[in-house]
Amino acid sequence: MSPAESPATNTLGLATSPYLRQHADNPVHWQQWTPQALADAAARDVPILLSIGYAACHWCHVMAHESFEDDEVAAAMNADFVCIKVDREERPDIDAVYMNATVALTGQGGWPxxxxxxxxxxxxxxxTYYPKDGFLQLLSAVTQTWRSRRGEVEETSDQIAGELRKMASSFGGDRPGGPDVAPELCDHAVAAVLRDQDPVHGGFGGAPKFPPSALLEALLRNYERTGSPAVLEAVERTGNAMARGGIYDQLAGGFARYSVDNAWVVPHFEKMLYDNALLLRAYAHWARRTGDPLARRVAAETARFLLDDLTDGDMFISSLDADTDGREGATYVWTPQQLIEALGEDDSRWAAEAFAVTAEGTFEHGASVLQRPADPDPQRLQRVRAALLAVRRTRAQPGRDDKVITSWNGLAITALAEASVALDEPEFARAAVRCATALRDSHIVDGRLRRASLGGVVGDSAAILEDHGMLATGLLALYQLTAEGIWLSTAIELLDTTLQHFADPQQPGGWYDTADDAEQLMLRPADALDGATPSGASAITEALLTAAHLVDGDRTQRYLQASAAALGVHSVLLARAARSAGHWLAVAESAVRGPLQIAVACDPPRSGLLADARRLAPGGAIVVGGEVDSSPLLVGRNRIADADAAYVCRGQACDLPVTRTAELAVALGVPG
Known part of the structure; x- marks a missing residue:
């Protein structure tokens, strides 16, 4: 191929990402991000046009239809650029680098x-997004600038790269420590979060509103420590509003990615695994702590949504699309006439009131997103829901991104394990075990974790920090629930690998998002802020803090020191940006309680005291059960007078053992 030639093929049909495969038939000669693609750009002496998105992204689809499927646009792209497509979910490291650049240059980011x-x-x-005419003008302008003002382009790119490296090095090598991780810091962070809450509709901040899943979990842990009514009210206000709004699927369960309005009425209809796993954990925790019937219902329905609609074999897929046949939300919305056709006159009138369907509509073209402002007659509701869901299933369905992401499956394992306790539902625990088994068997290759798979075929992309942290946390949750050593040993292997390859050697407590032996990009990303999902740094800190009390020997101190250093380095986020540190707050709440450890000397399958310990344990507590010496927490700890005995410790300080549930509740400071 001569330097002036464009590669004459689109290679995305070979990708393991459904998002990339969506673009395999584009007339654009898309390439994957590979050393060869970059070498082709150098050989042709043309710029790279990098497009990053994901399968459930509405505006990614719009730009694809307007531009990437258009022959005129494709011809301009192919002639003057090497065009590279990246799935941000498969390569979050690449996405992080260029998102930082986009935000630095434009003041905002997004996808495409x-x-x-x-x-x-x-x-x-x-x-980000460009309409066709504007994109064609941009392509022409960039091409002319590249050809006629190359020196300016090189100077600009040097300056941008230099600034991005400065930003990365200031975070990666010189992280200032924050205040001590103490109850006062957690209470300060909670107060800052509560000042931003919407007192009417719940949530924090204004529209668009994203489910504050990590903050809900953190607030519940704070409530368990402080007993603050204001904290529980914030959880209940937000949890109720989301569950009754259009962001929640009132027929099949599961949450959409965000609401475009303050009242949670109109969602952006894509459904992500990570949102639903994190929210399942929060609602299950709320249900376990208070017994709230809405929390129990939503936790059960969300778990069923995962099992029924987001599975691929034993693992969980990434998302359901926002669009159906190019129309956002078309599967989910209803008009009064459609209710009549589905239910008849009498039930349709009842359903319209129950689900807030009006002639004016809450969405486009007079259609309404189903809400559930109250709880009507449960038997009639069940019958009507089943009828509407049956009709909905005859409609065209949104596309699926069947890619299996390691970290998000780790979140699902944790949530299902905790929901099985909260709802006394063994099926959820069995699903978590199946998922963990499949991940262990397929996503660990030659001793190293991989990021993603598709159809049982694991991809080449190396796992990042969040994959290690979230999967390790899920495996530790399974170990506590099942006492099966394979989950603890696999978690230990992941944590040891993480300490070796991801820890910042210049700053104890600092973490990089990519391994030291991973592909070297323009800079090595390290972002500790929690967003829609916990940051890799906060996720690995949770795993290390938990594991430190489940292992023995040198690992105990190594894990304790690593988690304490991470909390110390990042406590500044709790002091200054609590809303962007929701998972850090949850981990900190666990840390200031010791963390709490409950070891029950018993025969686990028959122990009512162990079941009660799991039910009563605050969020983030460590609970194990078994015979004496079967776990580091059970060394030297026996049953007492033929009765199961619970040993409660906070950090390195332990109470006297108790043998009755009421005594255990008193020791834990929670209602029995």
């Missing part, structure tokens, strides 16, 4: 992300 790079990967112009 559109970046123009030099052949060695330095960005010189970035943006």
């Amino acid at each position: 992300m559109t970046c123009f790079l030099t052949p060695d990967g330095r960005p010189f112009f970035c943006g």
Whole structure:
């Protein structure tokens, strides 16, 4: 191929990402991110046009239809650029680097992300969505600038790369420590979060509203420690509003990614595994702590949504699309006439009131997103829901991103394990075990964790920090629930690998998001802020803090020191940006309680005291059960006078053992 030629093929049909495969038939000669693609750009001496998105992204689809499927646009792209497509979910490291560049250059980010790079990967112009005419003008302008003002492009790209490296090094090598991780810091962070709550509709901040799943979990842990009515009210207000709004699927269960309005009425209809796993954990925790019937219902329905609609074999897929046949939300919304056709006159009138369907509608073209402002007659509701769901299933369905992401499956394992306790539902625990088994068997290759798979075929992308942290946390939850040593040993292997390859050698407590032996990008990402999912740094800190009390020997101190250092380095986030540190707050709440450890000397399958310990334990507590010496927490701890005995410790300080549930509840400071 001569330097002036464009590769004459689109290679995305070979990808393991459904998002990339969606673009395999584009006339654009898309390539995956590979050393060869970058080498082709250097050989042709043309810029790289990097497009980053994900399968459930509505505006990614819009730009694809308008531009990437258009022959005129494709011809311009193919002639003057090497065009590279990246799935942000499969390669979050690449996404992080160029999202930082996009935000730095434009003041905001989002997907689809559109970046123009030099052949060695330095960005010189970035943006997000462009309509066809504007995109064609941009392509022409970039091409002319590249050809006639190359020196300016090189200078600009050098400056941008230099600034991004400064930002990364200031975070990666010189992280300032924050205040001590103490109850006062957690209470300060909670107070800051509560000041931002919507007192009417719940949530924090204004529209668009994203489910604050990590914050809900953190607030519940704070409530368990402080007993603050204001904290529990914030959880209940937000949990109720989301569960009764259109962001929650009132027929099949499961939450959409966010609401475009303050009242949670109109969602952006894509459904993500990570949202539903995190919210399942929070609602199950709320249900376990208070017995709230809505929390119990939503936790059960969300777990069923995972098992019924987000499975691929024994593992969980990434998402359901926002669009159906190019129309956002078309599967889910209803008009009064559609209710009549589905239910008849009498039930349709009842359903319209029960689900807030009006002639004016709450969505487009007079259609309404189903809500559930109250709890009507349960038997009639069950019958009507079943009838509507049966009709809905005859409609065209949203596309699925069948990609299996390690970290998100780790979140699902944790949530299902905890929901099985909260709801006394063994099926959820069995599903978590099946998922963990499949991940262990397929996503660990030659001793190292991989990021994703599709159809049982694992991809080449190396796992990042969040994959290790979230999967390890899930495996530790399974170990506590099942006492099966394979889950603890696999978690230990992941944590040891993480300490070796992801820890910042210049700053104890600091973490990089990619391994030291992973592909070297323009810079090595390290973002500790919690977003829609916990950061890799907060996730690995949770896993280390838990594991430290389940292992023995040198690992105990190594894990304790690593988790304490991480909390110390990042406590500044709790002091200054609590809403962006929801999972850090949850981990900190566990840490300031010791963390709490409950070891029950018993025969686990028959122990009512162990079941009660799991039910009563605060969020983030460590609970194990078994015979004496079967776990480091059970060394030297026996049953007492032929009765099961619970040993409660906070950090390295332990109470006297108790043998009755009422005594255990008193020791834990929770209602029995």
